[in-house]
Amino acid sequence: MTFKTLEWKNDQLFILDQTRLPLVESYIKCTTYQRVARAIKKMVIRGAPAIGVAAAFGMALGARQTKTRNPLFFRRELLKIANILTTTRPTAVNILWAVERMKRVAEENSKKGVPAVQEILLQEALRILKEDIQANRQMGKHGQILIPAGCSILTHCNAGALATAGYGTALGVIRAAAETGKRIHVFVDETRPFLQGSRLTAWELMKDRIPCTLIADNMAGALMAQGKIHLTIVGADRIAANGDVANKIGTYSLARLCHVHHIPFYVAAPTSTIDLSTKSGEKIPIEHRSPLEITRLQGRPIAPPGVKVLNPAFDVTPNRFIRAIITEKGIVAKPFKSGLKKIILPEN
Amino acid sequence: MTFKTLEWKNDQLFILDQTRLPLVESYIKCTTYQRVARAIKKMVIRGAPAIGVAAAFGMALGARQTKTRNPLFFRRELLKIANILTTTRPTAVNILWAVERMKRVAEENSKKGVPAVQEILLQEALRILKEDIQANRQMGKHGQILIPAGCSILTHCNAGALATAGYGTALGVIRAAAETGKRIHVFVDETRPFLQGSRLTAWELMKDRIPCTLIADNMAGALMAQGKIHLTIVGADRIAANGDVANKIGTYSLARLCHVHHIPFYVAAPTSTIDLSTKSGEKIPIEHRSPLEITRLQGRPIAPPGVKVLNPAFDVTPNRFIRAIITEKGIVAKPFKSGLKKIILPEN
Numbered sequence: 001m002t003f004k005t006l007e008w009k010n011d012q013l014f015i016l017d018q019t020r021l022p023l024v025e026s027y028i029k030c031t032t033y034q035r036v037a038r039a040i041k042k043m044v045i046r047g048a049p050a051i052g053v054a055a056a057f058g059m060a061l062g063a064r065q066t067k068t069r070n071p072l073f074f075r076r077e078l079l080k081i082a083n084i085l086t087t088t089r090p091t092a093v094n095i096l097w098a099v100e101r102m103k104r105v106a107e108e109n110s111k112k113g114v115p116a117v118q119e120i121l122l123q124e125a126l127r128i129l130k131e132d133i134q135a136n137r138q139m140g141k142h143g144q145i146l147i148p149a150g151c152s153i154l155t156h157c158n159a160g161a162l163a164t165a166g167y168g169t170a171l172g173v174i175r176a177a178a179e180t181g182k183r184i185h186v187f188v189d190e191t192r193p194f195l196q197g198s199r200l201t202a203w204e205l206m207k208d209r210i211p212c213t214l215i216a217d218n219m220a221g222a223l224m225a226q227g228k229i230h231l232t233i234v235g236a237d238r239i240a241a242n243g244d245v246a247n248k249i250g251t252y253s254l255a256r257l258c259h260v261h262h263i264p265f266y267v268a269a270p271t272s273t274i275d276l277s278t279k280s281g282e283k284i285p286i287e288h289r290s291p292l293e294i295t296r297l298q299g300r301p302i303a304p305p306g307v308k309v310l311n312p313a314f315d316v317t318p319n320r321f322i323r324a325i326i327t328e329k330g331i332v333a334k335p336f337k338s339g340l341k342k343i344i345l346p347e348n
Numbered sequence: 349m350t351f352k353t354l355e356w357k358n359d360q361l362f363i364l365d366q367t368r369l370p371l372v373e374s375y376i377k378c379t380t381y382q383r384v385a386r387a388i389k390k391m392v393i394r395g396a397p398a399i400g401v402a403a404a405f406g407m408a409l410g411a412r413q414t415k416t417r418n419p420l421f422f423r424r425e426l427l428k429i430a431n432i433l434t435t436t437r438p439t440a441v442n443i444l445w446a447v448e449r450m451k452r453v454a455e456e457n458s459k460k461g462v463p464a465v466q467e468i469l470l471q472e473a474l475r476i477l478k479e480d481i482q483a484n485r486q487m488g489k490h491g492q493i494l495i496p497a498g499c500s501i502l503t504h505c506n507a508g509a510l511a512t513a514g515y516g517t518a519l520g521v522i523r524a525a526a527e528t529g530k531r532i533h534v535f536v537d538e539t540r541p542f543l544q545g546s547r548l549t550a551w552e553l554m555k556d557r558i559p560c561t562l563i564a565d566n567m568a569g570a571l572m573a574q575g576k577i578h579l580t581i582v583g584a585d586r587i588a589a590n591g592d593v594a595n596k597i598g599t600y601s602l603a604r605l606c607h608v609h610h611i612p613f614y615v616a617a618p619t620s621t622i623d624l625s626t627k628s629g630e631k632i633p634i635e636h637r638s639p640l641e642i643t644r645l646q647g648r649p650i651a652p653p654g655v656k657v658l659n660p661a662f663d664v665t666p667n668r669f670i671r672a673i674i675t676e677k678g679i680v681a682k683p684f685k686s687g688l689k690k691i692i693l694p695e696n
Contacts, residue, residue, distance in 0.1 A: 022652040156566075187658075190642065190651070192540060192564035198642070198651040206652055213656045216540035216642060217566040218504075218598025222663035225600060250566025252573060256608055257601060294538065294564060295546070297645050303538070303546040304370040304554055308561045310535075315570035 002207060005050050005162050006057070008126060013057045015045045018162055022203035033062030033081050040088040040095070043194065047163020048237045048273055049132050052094030055085045056125040059102035063121045066114070074114045078106055090285040091246055091314045092237040093275040098128055129165045135270040135328035136167035140176025143233075143268055143326035147177035147184060151230040154220055156189040157248035158200035159235025159268065169235040169268040171204060173326060178210050186212040187229060189220060191248060193293040193311065217250050224261040232258050236269035236325075243319030243336025244281025245269075249312055255321035267317075268326040274340055281316035289313045350555060353398050353510050354405070356474060361405045363393045366510055370551035381410030381429050388436040388443070391542065395511020396585045396621055397480050400442030403433045404473040407450035411469045414462070422462045426454055438633040439594055439662045440585040441623040446476055477513045483618040483676035484515035488524025491581075491616055491674035495525035495532060499578040502568055504537040505596035506548035507583025507616065517583040517616040519552060521674060526558050534560040535577060537568060539596060541641040541659065565598050572609040580606050584617035584673075591667030591684025592629025593617075597660055603669035615665075616674040622688055629664035637661045 003025065007014045013030040019042065020026055028044060030036045036058035038044075040051045062081035068074050082099045089095065105124045109117050147153065153174060157163075160171035168175065177184055186205055191197035198214050205212040215223070223229050232254055238246040245251070245267050258265040278284055291309035295301060303309075325332040325340070332339040351373065355362045361378040367390065368374055376392060378384045384406035386392075388399045410429035416422050430447045437443065453472045457465050495501065501522060505511075508519035515523065525532055534553055539545035546562050553560040563571070571577050580602055586594040593599070593615050606613040626632055639657035643649060651657075673680040673688070680687040 023649060189566075190540070192538070192566060195650055198655070202655045203652045206655060211656075213658050214642060214651055215658050216597065217564070218537075218540060218601055219658065219660065219663075221601030221604060222597060222660065223658075225663075249564065249570060253566055253569030253601065253605060256569060257604060260604055260608060294562060297650065298648055300646055300648075301371060302543055302645065303562055304551045307546070307550045307554060308559075310561050310563050310567065310571075312567065312570065315567075315573075 005165060006045060006054055006129070008057065008129070013061065015039050015054065016162070017044050018046060018200060019044055021199050030061065032065060033058040033085065036061060037084050037088050046196070047158060048092035048094040048235065049164040049169065049270055050162065051089060051092055052098040052272055053129050053132050053165045055095040056098040056102055056128045058085045059099060060122040060125040063106070063118045069114050071110050071114060074117070075106070075110065078103065089287055091287045094272050097272045101128065132165035132270065133167055136164050136169060136172040138328035139169060139268055139270065139326055140167065140172040142331050143173030143266070144176035144180060146231070146266060146324070146326070146331070147173065147182060148230070149182040150184070152185045152187065152228055154187045154189065154229045154232040154254070155201060156197065156234050156250055156254055157191045158196040158204070160201055160204040162200045162204060163235060169270065170233045171201065173233055173268050174210065175208060178208070184210070186210060187220070187223060188212050188214050189217045189250065190214060191250065192217055196248070220254055221257045224257055224263055229263055231264045231266065233266040233268060236267050236273050237314055238278065238284050239267070239269060239274045239325065239340065240278045240280050240284060241276045241337060241340060242280045243322060243325060243340060245317045245322060246281065246284040246286070246314045247317065249315050252315040252317045255317040259321045264323040265321060266324055266326060267322055271327050271329060271344055274344055276341065276344055281318060284316060286315070287313045353513060354393060354402055354477070356405065356477070361409065363387050363402065364510070365392050366394060366548060367392055369547050378409065380413055381406040381433065384409060385432050385436050394544070395506060396440035396442040396583065397512040397517065397618055398510065399437060399440055400446040400620055401477050401480055401513045403443040404446040404450055404476040406433045407447060408470040408473040411454070411466045417462050419458050419462060422465070423454070423458065426451065437635055439635045442620050445620045449476065480513035480618065481515055484512050484517060484520040486676035487517055487616055487618065487674055488515065488520040490679050491521030491614070492524035492528060494579070494614060494672065494674070494679070495521065495530060496578070497530040498532070500533045500535065500576055502535045502537065502577045502580040502602070503549060504545065504582050504598055504602055505539045506544040506552070508549055508552040510548045510552060511583060517618065518581045519549065521581055521616050522558065523556060526556070532558070534558060535568070535571060536560050536562050537565045537598065538562060539598065540565055544596070568602055569605045572605055572611055577611055579612045579614065581614040581616060584615050584621050585662055586626065586632050587615070587617060587622045587673065587688065588626045588628050588632060589624045589685060589688060590628045591670060591673060591688060593665045593670060594629065594632040594634070594662045595665065597663050600663040600665045603665040607669045612671040613669060614672055614674060615670055619675050619677060619692055622692055624689065624692055629666060632664060634663070635661045
């Protein structure tokens with residue numbers, strides 16, 4: 001990998017600006033939590049695990065911004081920062097997960113004084129980053145056994161190194177399969193409206209020399225009918241307790257199309273994406289984004305002025321259309337409800 | 349309608365340049381068949397019935413370009429022109445249909461001398477244009493009974509006035525329903541890669557004040573799951589004898605998604621789109637277009653340089669996923685094979 005999605009260096013967070021990819025590789029520098037929040041909101045950084053890690057650094061930066069030495073004022077400040085970071089994007093649960101973990105660490109160490117907690121929070125963010133990469137590697141190791149040699153894989157959106165701290169979830173599994181020497185080919189949905197597929201996934205796969213072909217989203221069904229797709233693998237923004245999966249808009253259609261064509265449909269995500277407190281998919285909040293994502297491209301209009309637009313960023317795929325969920329702790333098969341619970345709360 | 353898709357005026361063919369819509373309404377002037385052929389190929393004019401009509405005018409213009417008065421040389425010239433026009437775009441059968449009709453008229457009148465045949469061919473092209481509009485009006489009249497008041501309709505690509513000589517096929521049915529006073533709402537697939545939905549269909553519907561909402565193609569399935577789409581209606585580029593339908597890429601996915609959601613899926617097309625000589629869908633040639641349609645937008649790159657692309661312009665929907673085919677001669681129900689034959693060859 002010749003790039004880093006995000007990196008802590010010289011006491012600053014550097015975030016690869018994904019809105020400018022694949023044409024320009026540039027980094028934005030964040031020294032405040034406000035800057036991190038804006039980067040998440042504007043999708044400078046996106047992908048559920050990546051924005052989780054970014055939010056953790058947002059907490060660490062926010063903690064360092066506070067001038068107070070009073071633990072109570074510090075705690076109140078931290079809760080405010082947590083609130084701002086968690087409301088940037090509602091669907092991915094990873095931000096909540098990361099922010100809650102940071103809050104818990106702050107609580108647990110509150111007796112040590114503000115300066116110590118500030119340092120502990122930075123170390124925790126760095127740990128979250130490192131763990132995310134490790135989780136992806138593990139996911140790849142577990143998941144690659146599901147990828148037969150010589151197969152043709154469909155993926156949607158970007159669940160790659162760019163969607164995580166590195167290596168990727170769905171693309172991590174694909175990478176791991178390629179690393180074992182299996183000959184594979186990837187069809188990449190361009191993924192309207194934000195074009196994560198054409199701009200990010202194709203870019204990553206080409207960098208790794210994994211053979212890929214870019215298609216428009218609406219071509220996937222026809223390719224399935226022609227027998228050209230052997231399996232589909234995507235990431236997730238939130239997995240409910242029953243295994244329903246919120247992921248990039250268009251995922252639901254693909255899962256249904258896979259189902260009618262008897263093509264396995266897999267989801268790869270770290271356990272930080274699993275939300276046992278959300279019973280089923282219909283409870284997952286779905287972010288709606290600006291109509292401009294659909295009516296303009298690179299600032300130029302591509303639709304009639306004033307046209308009404310619907311732009312949900314995600315949809316929910318019911319568990320029955322998912323063959324298996326690949327996590328860093330192993331592959332979860334049906335029934336997902338007990339399988340996911342066991343993987344999250346192994347003591348039960 | 350405040351625009352004409354194509355118009356014969358002052359001995360010239362004017363074609364509305366659809367590549368510049370919806371931002372610029374401009375016409376290109378054609379005085380040669382070569383210009384018409386290029387306009388069809390570059391999709392300045394597109395839509396199966398519209399390019400059929402344009403090809404008829406191409407034949408008329410080509411006939412007028414020939415300097416010979418020798419009927420044999422004239423005939424040979426006409427066949428050459430026919431060949432150039434029919435190879436512009438392979439999937440829509442309407443070009444073949446119109447060119448064959450023009451050739452037959454030339455044959456039938458060959459005894460009258462070249463100048464007379466030249467005039468007869470022009471009159472025939474004008475007749476084809478007029479008949480196409482009438483056919484669309486009839487289609488609307490027949491088809492609108494399938495549109496319940498208060499319903500929400502999905503359409504893909506542009507099967508409107510812009511895809512025909514006027515009024516439209518699928519949009520003609522929608523227009524006719526709106527004209528009877530039924531309250532309806534249309535979801536418009538933007539239709540990647542050429543954006544016929546956002547650029548053309550949304551534009552037409554807004555001009556006619558028919559309420560519509562633009563969506564990305566990959567959103568349709570999620571809307572179906574939410575019960576927001578009550579029926580789907582699309583046009584066709586070629587209908588095989590068994591009722592399999594070639595239409596804009598993405599149509600197949602929609603038909604399958606409608607099927608699993610128990611949503612009626614209708615096709616509206618004039619009988620000139622029905623090709624009894626093609627037994628079934630797999631025999632229909634599918635045009636593949638330039639990768640640049642996917643990797644660039646308005647000339648600007650949106651994908652990594654050198655990425656491999658697949659860009660089939662059409663797909664085939666098997667007859668079993670189509671509820672009914674709406675033609676100017678009435679609604680054809682299953683079994684389509686006998687129904688289509690009866691409508692084309694009523695004498696049998």
